Amino acid sequence: MFNWISDHRADIAAILILALAASFIWSIIYGYKQSRRLAKEQVFGDPERTLGGWYWAVCGVSALMLVWFYYSWGMARAFFPTAANEVCQIAKIDEALSPVNASLPISSRYFKSTTLVVRNSQQLAQVEGALPQAVFSASERSELLAIIDASRSLISILSNEQYQDKAVVDGLDVIRLRLSDLKTQLDAGYAGLAPTAEALAQPRWGVDDTEIGLLPKTARGMMYDAVSAEAKQISDAFLKLRNLPDDAKQLIDQTKSRIDALKQANKAFSGSEDEVAARNSYVKSVERIFRRLDDGTIFPSTSLTGVNQAVISLYDSIADAKGGLSFVEAIFMPGGTVVKSKTLCVEQGSSRWLPKPTDVVAKFGRLASPDLESGGGFKGTTLLWWKWLEIADLVDFFIPDGLVDMLPGQYGTHNTDGEFDRTVKDRLLAFASGDVYLGAIPMLDGHIWDSMFRVIIAMMFGIVLGVPLGIFMGVSRFFKSFFDPLIELYRPVPPLAWAPLILTIFGIQDDGKIFLLFMVAFAIMVISARTGASGTQLSKIRAAHSLGATQRQIVRYVILPNALPEILTGVRISIGVCWGTLVAAEMLAGTTGIGFIENVARTVSDYELIWVTILIMGLLGLFFDLVVRKAIAILIPWRGKG
């Protein structure tokens, strides 16, 4: 079942996208109608009926999902499942031709030869100017200058087509002709081509780890694939061409032997260490420039124009042959392209860091599967499941083992038969350390539960300790002035700054993480309770007082209800901030939890996993928020009605 869904995720996405588009349009129409009706209600009708507006939520969610589908190329995959494979074939041509393109003004502004000539001439001028007078003899200096001149004349020989070898000219012509043959092949179209069975057997786009299959799946792809194979051979032939006419070869041989002679002279030279170094480095830099020239990669610019024209018109034909594909590429594959690497084609652009919604759901499904043996869960723990919790483990948690040490008596030893005699104290220790069976209760388990548990416990402590303190600070001058500096001092410090301390104080167990979250929740709860309490109208307190209320009753029945709206808002805020701090808290010493998953996913750039954790945290935050909203509606129904 799961595999079937996974294999057909593109089709499911197509249906989803259509449904989303429909609900987007419907919600706008419906919302527009409702707004007009409400405009009347607000003036003439019942104001209660003007509340609500869930259809705008539908509109917002579907718009968000559509944008997500669009920028993650989810739409392209759903409606044009072979498009990426075809673009991959074109990327193959790009890859094959890239050595040729690199030497033509296609992937840069100038011919590579032009760049080389300009760059090397500049450097020759620099080297000429930097000739050290002191360390070389006059004859050596003139020899060096002669070598630099020889390098210059080598550049001019290479740049002049008069000197060019006939073989090279013919070679370039053959390449030009082969490129125009390719163009003819492209212009002829792809009728009669059929993808191989092996290509069709490749997994669909994005279903496997290999995102996009390499082999062409369509007739058009077959054509591009054939062209790319031929293009590869052409560029290999192009790379073999070296512009080294006989005149140049002679000059190179001469200059080489002159440089070698200078090197010999350097070896024989005896002087101070600095002088030797200066001589060596200068000769080396002259030789370096020369060696960049002697490999024959500089061509006369006119000799390359034919090849350049052929490549440009070949690209025109590639674009023409795209047909509908160019439309798909431009509209549905925004912000990127398909890149071919050694073994596979991958999406590059927004779709790389923004995985498709269906892929994220599939990843979530795999993580959520409680079957750890068949690849479910993450790092040996389920996402959210249940397990039997032994009561003995709870006993172990609550009764410290040290308590048993303090009891009178001795621990047992092994006797002469090699058996262990258990004393009463041993049995007590076994009980205290949870080494007995006391039955088991079902308990939630998994990464999500661990994170939730930490947040809930931290919130509980935050509320139980923070609210009373806040209320006292609101009503009592002593509490306010005593605790104010303390709380205001630690509140602005980001939780991550505490992290190293907490690690040493609490160790790697849950308590440290809970304490970190608690500190965040506590400050917010104190401040909101205090604001609520101090905002109580004096007239209300006096009224209660004159009716005979005691101090305690005033706090309980007047001040607390007055502070409740502020407190519950504080709860909402601190839950949000707690989820935000969770990633930092679980970075301290990660074993389980959503933040732990995120931290691990980050180290391998697993974007799908990162998005799964982001969504889980977002949804859990939303869930908690909804719970608190419900609590607000029950506890303070008067809010916003006064």
Add this chain to the structure above:
Amino acid sequence: MKKLIKGAVAAAVGLQCVAMASAVQAADSVNVAFFLEWATPNQIAKVDKVYDEAMGVDVNWTDFSTGVAMTEAMLAGDIDIAYSQGLAPFVTAIQQGAPLKMVGIAVVYEANDCFVKNDLGISSANASELEGKTVAVPLNTMADFSFRKQMAALDVDTSTMTIVDQAPPDGAVSLADGSVDMACIFGGASAKAAGEVGTPIMSSKEKSDAGIGSFDVVSVTEKFATENPDLVSTFLEVTEEANAAWKATPEQIRKVASDAGMDFTTTQNQMAGFVFPSVEEQTTKFFGNNGEAAAAAESLGAVFVKTNISNYKGSVGRAIDGSFLQ
């Protein structure tokens, strides 16, 4: 409504323009990624601008703190060559389908150590006592790889251990506190701190006998390698020359130290543990048939496999290319 549509169209066009602008860039300079606090002899060549001179282009050096960030920058087209990228980030990048290539070995160094708390009395002789213990490991790093290799060599079942994901400084602290029994550490300062309270589970000799070592690689983007093979070879050549000229004289160390952003002794100590293989060594030992580069990358790939194991096809070896070494 009309305004809204106009705005949306303008925003979409703007986004496309940004994407296009980043695709077109001048090819007249080479961008190289390196690590701070990771001393290598070629930093002398870097400071003296030998690379710029030999390659004939401007070489811009950018420092990174993690190998994963290097991969990201290379994919974004901001970096052409990553010098001394860790093997682990390189392999995970290849597994994600990144168009990168390993063209050389930058540094060979001893595998990262796992420190066992002294009072446990566990050494390589009774390593099986580690089963059931708690270990701090920075997951998906070379230290993680080294941990798994060492445990396999000592025949310890890691599935019985509680593995805690901790960055090296945190791991050292937890080891000192006794909240973990063993901590696997990389980085000089953290290793020193862990060494105060713990002992490496395997000695240097034991590690090299078991064939556990680490190396950093020189990786390039495939695009750069196909378009500028000459620049890649020149880069490796200059590196080779710098390595050959390395005599570890105080003057040289001082120069490297100031570029690496460390003090003299730390640099000296760090470099004492490094081997910079010559081109000949690299071609015969690492890049030849059944070379160490491919073997290590494959075994690392098997350890750090993505969540679904069944799909792993062992394609890392195809991203290794020794042809640029001359």
